[in-house]
Amino acid sequence: MQSPTYYLAEGLRLPTNGLDYTILAIYFIVVLGIGFAARASVKTSLDFFLSGRSLPAWVTGLAFVAANLGATEILGMAATGAQYGVAVVHWYWIGAIPAMVFLGLVMMPFYYGSKVRSVPEFLLQRFDKSAHLLSSVLFAFAAILIAGVNLYALSIVVEALLGWPQWVSIVVAGFFVLAYITVGGLSSAIYNEVLQFFVILAALIPLTVLGLKRVGGWDGLSDSLTASKGENFLSAWGGTGIGDANPLGANWLTIILGLGFVLSFGYWTTNFAEVQRALSAKNLSAAKRTPLIAAFPKIFIVFLVMIPGLVAAVIVPKIGTAGSDLTYNDAIPLLMQELLPNGVLGIAVTGLMAAFMAGMAANVSSFNTVFTTDIWQKYVVKDREDVYYLRFGRLITAIGVLASIGTAFIAASFSNIMSYLQTLFSFFNVPMFVVFIIGMFWKRASMKSGAWGLVAGTTAAMVNYFWIYKQGVIDIPSDQGANFVSAIVGFVAGAVVMVAVTLFTAPKPEAELAGLVYGTTSPGMAEPPAEGDDAWYRKPALLGWGAIVIAAACYIPYSF
Amino acid sequence: MSDLHKEVSELEGRSATAARLFDIRLIIGGLFTLYGVIVTVAGIFVSDADMKKAEDVNINLWTGLAMLALGLFFLGWMKLRPVEIPPPSAADAAGPEK
Numbered sequence: 001m002q003s004p005t006y007y008l009a010e011g012l013r014l015p016t017n018g019l020d021y022t023i024l025a026i027y028f029i030v031v032l033g034i035g036f037a038a039r040a041s042v043k044t045s046l047d048f049f050l051s052g053r054s055l056p057a058w059v060t061g062l063a064f065v066a067a068n069l070g071a072t073e074i075l076g077m078a079a080t081g082a083q084y085g086v087a088v089v090h091w092y093w094i095g096a097i098p099a100m101v102f103l104g105l106v107m108m109p110f111y112y113g114s115k116v117r118s119v120p121e122f123l124l125q126r127f128d129k130s131a132h133l134l135s136s137v138l139f140a141f142a143a144i145l146i147a148g149v150n151l152y153a154l155s156i157v158v159e160a161l162l163g164w165p166q167w168v169s170i171v172v173a174g175f176f177v178l179a180y181i182t183v184g185g186l187s188s189a190i191y192n193e194v195l196q197f198f199v200i201l202a203a204l205i206p207l208t209v210l211g212l213k214r215v216g217g218w219d220g221l222s223d224s225l226t227a228s229k230g231e232n233f234l235s236a237w238g239g240t241g242i243g244d245a246n247p248l249g250a251n252w253l254t255i256i257l258g259l260g261f262v263l264s265f266g267y268w269t270t271n272f273a274e275v276q277r278a279l280s281a282k283n284l285s286a287a288k289r290t291p292l293i294a295a296f297p298k299i300f301i302v303f304l305v306m307i308p309g310l311v312a313a314v315i316v317p318k319i320g321t322a323g324s325d326l327t328y329n330d331a332i333p334l335l336m337q338e339l340l341p342n343g344v345l346g347i348a349v350t351g352l353m354a355a356f357m358a359g360m361a362a363n364v365s366s367f368n369t370v371f372t373t374d375i376w377q378k379y380v381v382k383d384r385e386d387v388y389y390l391r392f393g394r395l396i397t398a399i400g401v402l403a404s405i406g407t408a409f410i411a412a413s414f415s416n417i418m419s420y421l422q423t424l425f426s427f428f429n430v431p432m433f434v435v436f437i438i439g440m441f442w443k444r445a446s447m448k449s450g451a452w453g454l455v456a457g458t459t460a461a462m463v464n465y466f467w468i469y470k471q472g473v474i475d476i477p478s479d480q481g482a483n484f485v486s487a488i489v490g491f492v493a494g495a496v497v498m499v500a501v502t503l504f505t506a507p508k509p510e511a512e513l514a515g516l517v518y519g520t521t522s523p524g525m526a527e528p529p530a531e532g533d534d535a536w537y538r539k540p541a542l543l544g545w546g547a548i549v550i551a552a553a554c555y556i557p558y559s560f
Numbered sequence: 561m562s563d564l565h566k567e568v569s570e571l572e573g574r575s576a577t578a579a580r581l582f583d584i585r586l587i588i589g590g591l592f593t594l595y596g597v598i599v600t601v602a603g604i605f606v607s608d609a610d611m612k613k614a615e616d617v618n619i620n621l622w623t624g625l626a627m628l629a630l631g632l633f634f635l636g637w638m639k640l641r642p643v644e645i646p647p648p649s650a651a652d653a654a655g656p657e658k
Contacts, residue, residue, distance in 0.1 A: 023595065041580040041581035043574065046572060051577050052571075053568075115565050115569070195584070205623075206623045339615065341614050341620060343623075386574075
């Protein structure tokens with residue numbers, strides 16, 4: 001959910017040959033081709049920013065999961081697996097699935113039905129301009145920052161694996177993303193994400209299978225890790241009793257409340273780079289199904305990152321410690337180098353590159369929407385014809401990509417500042433969720449309470465992290481654990497302040513809340529369901545609860 | 561209805577995505593069929609060194625065949641269930657870019 005900065009060890013150079021480069025080159029050509037082929041479909045600003053709200057659910061669903069499956073996520077989660085063991089499943093089964101299902105079943109009718117084009121626009125409708133402007137500006141900054149960090153991470157990985165100088169890959173990848181989004185808009189970004197989803201699976205599945213074979217199957221893997229790291233390394237909940245010590249530095253309560261509730265709901269339900277995919281679906285049923293369809297691959301992707309991480313911890317027992325050149329982030333590149341012959345190796349390199357570019361593109365394509373519709377159109381140049389905003393959207397896309405290229409170069413020289421900034425922005429996500437949940441379920445919550453909730457929650461989370469934890473006022477064993485606790489603190493502070501402010505300020509007029517708050521419906525939302533949407537396998541409730549049941553069942557083998 | 565509703569509904573009415581955007585199944589199907597053939601061929605001409613590296617699994621062959629199957633699945637799906645193009649909107653008749 002937040003991407004750390006990457007340092008890959010030297011000596012991970014892959015033995016790529018012409019075959020691998022052919023596979024990579026074909027992919028780059030297809031990426032551009034998608035952009036130019038999508039150009040014909042962009043006629044209005046809504047086409048450019050939200051694909052005209054007309055994509056089918058399976059496309060938006062796979063894009064939803066792929067937008068999160070950036071390479072920083074893949075390498076980072078494999079690293080978490082190598083470092084903490086099976087506990088990495090928490091980031092998926094409790095830290096993603098419940099929030100995704102909640103977004104689909106509970107929140108989507110308000111998001112999609114109200115016809116907002118972005119997450120900040122919902123805040124404008126529900127609260128007031130201060131909440132809107134605050135969240136728009138912070139989101140725009142964070143999106144460029146994350147896009148730049150992605151680009152920087154790409155350049156480090158590509159330098160280690162392929163030997164390209166950093167500036168070459170920053171400029172090349174930046175140029176491709178610029179070209180296909182400026183030309184084809186969100187449709188182009190989403191189509192490339194769907195493609196990337198399949199390529200990354202084609203890369204990770206062979207790696208996982210060969211990795212398991214290398215260490216003697218799951219039994220061999222668990223035997224050697226139990227011997228070297230202890231029982232708890234292979235258990236999801238082992239050692240998470242309150243007061244017990246475990247490598248994660250968190251107990252079951254902070255895992256469930258901090259990661260599973262606050263952090264995960266904040267990320268999955270209010271991060272516009274994700275929600276945008278669902279808003280581009282063709283009708284309410286498809287929008288609801290977007291995160292639900294995404295939930296199923298998400299449940300199983302954890303095996304494809306956790307197992308390579310665990311295998312790396314067996315092959316290089318000292319990985320991540322002072323006794324080894326390799327850091328935890330090297331887990332997947334290490335296995336690629338050790339196990340994959342040319343051909344599949346090309347697929348794996350392509351998959352990683354695709355995942356980096358998609359991670360960047362998701363941020364760029366949400367940045368341009370927020371900057372154009374939420375900042376420019378509402379506060380700077382109002383009431384122009386639609387063609388103007390379409391043209392402006394293309395311009396700001398190019399500017400956004402250039403800014404993230406700049407950010408990537410800054411990150412290359414000041415990486416500490418970058419990871420510090422990322423931590424800062426991560427605290428802004430926390431109160432977003434409390435503001436949304438109270439705004440959606442409590443009609444009385446006043447117009448001014450939104451902005452105050454955001455400010456109070458962010459401040460409290462930061463104070464907890466940077467002062468109470470970093471200065472050692474309270475002893476929390478790890479950064480990860482402190483992150484969970486800060487999230488809970490931010491949530492509670494945001495909620496308390498919202499209630500307090502509401503008691504003293506005016507509510508939003510009832511008529512303006514139609515379709516935004518639980519118990520009301522949008523005018524004109526009673527459209528008849530599209531043909532075929534009543535099939536049993538398209539029922540949102542069944543999909544959603546099915547995902548929850550499967551995720552819970554997945555915990556069983558790792559819990560006893 | 562709110563201003564936002566009106567504005568977005570009007571843009572939806574003029575949107576060209578549903579009518580003009582190509583089918584992604586063609587791209588997934590085409591790319592994976594091509595990748596499948598390339599990697600399968602690499603698997604057919606496998607070297608001993610490659611086999612040894614990949615734990616005696618002909619990983620190129622298996623991955624190639626699986627990718628080929630996925631590619632053909634998408635092409636077949638597209639053939640059997642083509643996208644229904646909605647009737648052109650009023651704006652289409654009036655010409656592009658208003």
